[in-house]
Amino acid sequence: MKTAIVFFATLSALADSTKAQNAASLVFDSIKSETEDQRIHDYKIDNKYFAGNYLIYDCEENHFACVNDVGYAECNDNREAALKKKSHGLPCAALKIFLDKKTCIEQSYQYVDRNNVKLFCFSK
Secondary structure (H helix, E strand, O other), X not given: OHHHHHHHHHHHHHHHHHHHHHHHHHHHHHHHHHHHHHHHHOOEOXXXXXXXXXXXXXXXXXXXXXXXXXXXXXXXXXXXXXXXXXXXXXXEEEEEEOOOHHHHHHHHHHHHHHOOOOHHHEOO
């Protein structure tokens, strides 16, 4: 009788172990696909920025860019630091957040077509 109880306890432990392995496998697979998706969607667009849905204007390099949240935050931080130093020329301008990259890129083309003076690159 003891052998049967030990046998069933062992089977139960193996079943739990298999469930745990399956759960771990699912988690690993989702992390793996998430990082693969990130690599596909968070591609580098130049030596400073990764692509994203945040529109900025890089005043130092004189171009619009649709960057990720990190690039947008860095732009804001650099701009604030320049304003505190009372610099006349600002490094960049964080302009707008879009729902997706495609819309950001389409809007950036409209800004380029306007060819306006980039007043947001200068402090007042």
